[in-house]
Amino acid sequence: MNTISPNSISPPIALLIVDDEKDVLQATKSYLTITFPVEVDTAESGQIALQMIAQKKYDAIISDYEMDEMSGIELLKNIRSQGLDTPFIIFTGKGREEVVIAAFENGADGYVMKGGEIRSQFVDLYHKINTIVQKREAEKTIKEVECKFHDIYNNSPIAIELFDEQGTIIEINPAGLQLFGINSIESVKGYNLFSDASTTKEKLDELRSGKVIKYVTEYNFDHQKQQNQYISTKSGKITLFIQITPLFKGTCFLSGYIAHTIDITEEKTAQEDLKEQKLFLDYLLETIPSPVFYKDAEGRYTGCNSAFEKYIGLSKNDLIGKSVFDISPRDLAEVYHAKDKELFTKPGMQVYESQVRFADGTNHDVIFQKATLVDRSGKVQGLIGIILDITERKGIEHALQESEDYIRTVLDNLPIGVAVNTVEPVVTFEYFNDNFLKLYRVSADALKTPDAFWDHVYEDPIMRESLKKRVLEDCMSGDTTRMHWDDIPITRTGEVTTYVNAMNIPIHEKNLMISVVWDITDRKRAEDSLRETNRLLEGMLDGIPDIIGIQNPDHTLIRYNRAGYEVLGLTPEEVRGKPCYSFIGRTKPCDICASMKALSSKKICTLEKYVPELNRYLLCRSNPILDDNGNVQLIIEQLSDITERKQMEDAIRQSNQKLRLLTGLTRHDILNLLNAIYFYHELALESPDLKASREYITRAKEAGERIEATIGFTREYEEFGVASSGWQLIHPIIESAKQEISPGTIQINNTVPESIEVYADPIIRKVFTTLLENAIRHGKKVTQIKFGVDERQKELVIFCEDDGAGIPDAEKTQIFGHGFGKNTGIGLFLSREILSITGLSISETGLFGKGARFEIHVPSEKWRSKKI
Known part of the structure; x- marks a missing residue:
């Protein structure tokens, strides 16, 4: 008998056979268990079967159709009513069609007819059992796989999209919805794989051919919104890894595609950052000037930078894999x-x-600095090292030691005192040279005791405490500009006092001070002597009435003597460092400058000049002081006020001019008149006509009277030139002139301000007297005369006007000529000459028929308004 191998189905099928015939049960169980890979339990009734089913799970149930207490159909109904889907086969001897129909209608999975050849009957039974069980297992497995797939599909963090065989999307999992920022598949309904521009044609062709494709792409939400017209809650760009796998039914029928999409934006960014970091580290190592090398755990070189290649003379390729012994x-x-x-x-x-x-x-x-390289588990993978070349430093250290020895030798032989010491909390010395002891007049043993310095150096307790407090405060301030002390007296009872200067230089990192002290006794005495000499010189300079100024070659002042400050009305602080010409309101050096000439010639230069800002004539004498190279270092300028001398010289010159004028005029006029008298005298003597002779004698008498008048006029001017020119108040002079004439009924108004001064000869009074006399004598119908002033472009005009007949236009200039007029003919002529001597002028500007107007023109520098 042929049997099916028990190993062909594994594990064995668990069967429950129900039949109310005990012998049939035992025979069926025995045959099945021997022949087929099954485990068989038996039940003699439906009730027993239900109890067994409640206690054990079976792969299949075989039941006889006809049984006394409960038929097979009833048992089937009962089992299905409990919700059990265990495969159920009716094993019956009845072949009626209604039995088959009833079995299948109540959930039977098959039936087997009893009778016939036993072997064939049981093979058919087992085949149906096996087929039904496998089918149920397959359905169960498929269901479980579907459940697992849906669990994975719905809960996967990876976006999964399903497409039909045309490439149109049909499903997208929650991760996909979240990734693309959409609510449901409706938002992307109609999207097709093969119309996506982000996938290359080559990839799509591979996909159509049934190959799995993988690629990385950049997904632009904004672009997709515009192109695909779907609403997404996201914007911007992300980087995606996409894998699309074709799905097949059977071996060759394409049923669709499944796509797995992963957002790798962060990974890509991290990779790019890592790449940039690696490039940066490689660049950094290459830029390090010191040699850098790597070794593995066996001590073999795995890499180095360019500096290491240069140091050892090997390329990186030649180095890698070698050991230090190589x-x-x-x-x-x-x-x-x-x-x-x-x-x-x-x-x-x-x-x-x-x-x-x-x-x-x-x-x-060199100095080697090495560090181990370990993996995440802490296992040593190798090392990295850097070499610092200290050859030069070693040389420097050696040179430094020699330098220290040399410096110590120098310090020990310096003419100044040097020490290295602390200051706070107490003074302790680490080093001092011999001169430090000599200058402070103290022994080395005395300085061994901490803070004994003060007591041994300064005997006077008051001075000691004062100086100690000051030094400590200055040192603790940290301000090095305060750590300098001058003119410290070193006194000893019965000994000559010496003087020192001292300074401290802090060494912050060691909390030490370099104390330096030097003797200034000789300098102090020289300064005292120089100070006394300076006092004498100051007294001499301040006693000089002239201005003495000391200036730099660029005209900036160092100082003046007292006379200079008083004349300028400035203090030494206001003068120092400023150019001399700025003190008189100028912005550039004077055109005539003794200092500039002395600077260029490098010789003493003397010159005279008028300074209008000071209204002074100055004698300037500049003496250049040269340095050893012959360059001008300083200029000493002496300014002497020679205004009075110049005025005296001008007065003498004016006096001579006035005298020559008067003498010339008088001599000329008297000689002419004498000639006229002699002529008339001769005519009278020779004329036989007595009447004519009397006429000649009368004219000679008139000429004599004119001579008398001329001599009388010069008598009035006998003080002419005696007094020098100066500043004259015009208002009182006009008032004085009014007293010298008899105006009668004519009204004279003097409106000239009482503060107006004019630089002129005091005899200017005769000018105003002449103007008054001319107006009274020749004005005919004059009723009033007025004096006043006008200011025209800084020039002063003093006018005298009347309401008389006036002067014809043809005579306006002639009236100032010598001899013009009805009297002596020299009044207005002399007035013009008197005014011209000091730079004044006169003209007549009145209207003929309406009155005369005489204007005296005074230049701006010849008049001023005096404060009254």
């Missing part, structure tokens, strides 16, 4: 190797000094 001398390699082993044994940092053989064959002193 590139360094044996003695140095053993040191390096031992230190590497030590570092690998005790991971961390390592610093030590050694030597390195450089590419040029020389050994350099």
Whole structure:
């Protein structure tokens, strides 16, 4: 008998056979368990079967159709009413169609007819059992797979999209909705894989051919909104990794596509940051001027920077994979190797000094700084090291030691005192030279005791405490400009007092001071002597009435003597550092400048000049002081006020001019008149006509009277030129002139301000007298005369006007000529000459028929308004 191998189905199928015939049950169980891979339980009734089903799970139930207490159909109904879907097969001898229909209608999974050949009957039974069980297991597995798929699909953090065979989206999981910022698949309904511009044609062709495609793309929400017209809650750009897999029914029928989409924006950013960081680190290592190298845990080189290549004379490619024994001398390699082993044994940092053989064959002193490289588990993977070349530093240290020895030798032999000491809380010395002891007049033993310096150096307790307080306060301030003390007296009873200057230089990092002291006794005495000499010189300078100024070559003042400050009305502080010409209101040096000439000639220069700002004539004498190279260092300028002298000279010159004028005029007029008298005298003597002779004698008499008048006029001017010109108040002069004439009924008004002064000869009074006399004598119908002033462009005009007949236009200039007029003919002529001597002028500007108007024109520098 052929049997089915028990190993063909595993595990064995658990069967429950129900039949009210005990022998049939036992025979069926025995045959099935022997022949097929099954485990069989039996029940002799439906009730017993229900109890067994409640206690154990079976893969299938086989029941006889006809049983006394409960038929197979009734048992089936009962089982299905409990919600159990255990496969159920009716095993019956009845072949009626209604039995089959009733079995299937009540949920039976199959039926087997009893009778016939036993072997065929049970093979058919087992085949149906096996088929039904496998089908149920397959359905169960599919259901479980579907449940798992839906769990994965719905709960996956990865976006999953399903597409039909045309590439149109049909499903998207919650992660996909969240990724793309949409509420449901309705938002992207109609989206097609093969119309997506972000996927290349090559990739789409691969997909159509049934291949899985993978690619990374940038997803632009804003662009997708415009192109696909779907509403997303997101904006901007993200980077996506997409894998699309074709789905097949069977082996070749394409049923759709499944896409897995992952947002890798952060990963990409991190990768780019990592890449940039690596590039930066590589660049940083390359820019480090010191050699840097890497080794693995076996001590083999794995990399280095360019500086290391240059130092050892090997390229990176030639270095990688080699050990220290391959590139360094044996003695140095053993040191390096031992230190590497030590570092690998005790991971961390390592610093030590050694030597390195450089590419040029020389050994350099270096410092190695190494650190172990470990993985996440803490296992040592290698090391990184940097070499600091200290050859130069070693040389410097050696030179520094020699320099320190040299400096100490120099300090010990300096003519000044030098010490290194603390100040707070007490003065203690770490070093002092011999001169420090000599200048402070103290012994070395005395300074060994902390803070004994003050008591040993300063005997006077009051001075000691005062100086100590000041020094400590200045030092504690931290302000180095305060740590300088001048003119410190070092006194000893019965000994000559000496003087020192001292200063401290802080060494902050060591809380020490460098104390320096030097002797100024000789200088102090010289300064005292110089101070006394300066006092004498100051007294001499201040006693000089002239202005003495000391100035730099650029005209900036250093100082004046007392006379200079008084004349300028300035203080030394207002003068110092300012150019001399600025004190009189100028913005540039004077055109005539003794200092400039002395500066260019490098010789003493003397000149005279008028300074209108001061209204003074000055004699300027500039003496250049030269340095050793012949360059002008200072200029000493002496300014003497020679105004009075110049005025006296002008007065003498004016007097001579006036005398020559009067003498010339008088001599000329008298000679003419004498000639006329002699002529008339001769005519009278020779004329036989007595009447004519009388006429000649009368004219000679008139000429004599004119001579008498001329002599009388000169008598009035006998004081002419005696007094020098000066500032004359015009108002009182006019008032004085009014007293010299008899105006009769004519009214004279003097409206000239009482403060007006004019620089003129005092005889200017005769000018105003002449104007009054002319107006009274020749004005005919004059009723009033007025004196007043006008100011025209800083020039002063003094006018005298009347309401008389006036002067014809043709005579307006002739009236000032010598001899014009009915009297002596020299009144207005002399007036004009008197005024012209001091720069004044006169003209007549009245209207003929309406009155005369005489104007005296006074230049701006010849008049002023005096404060009254």
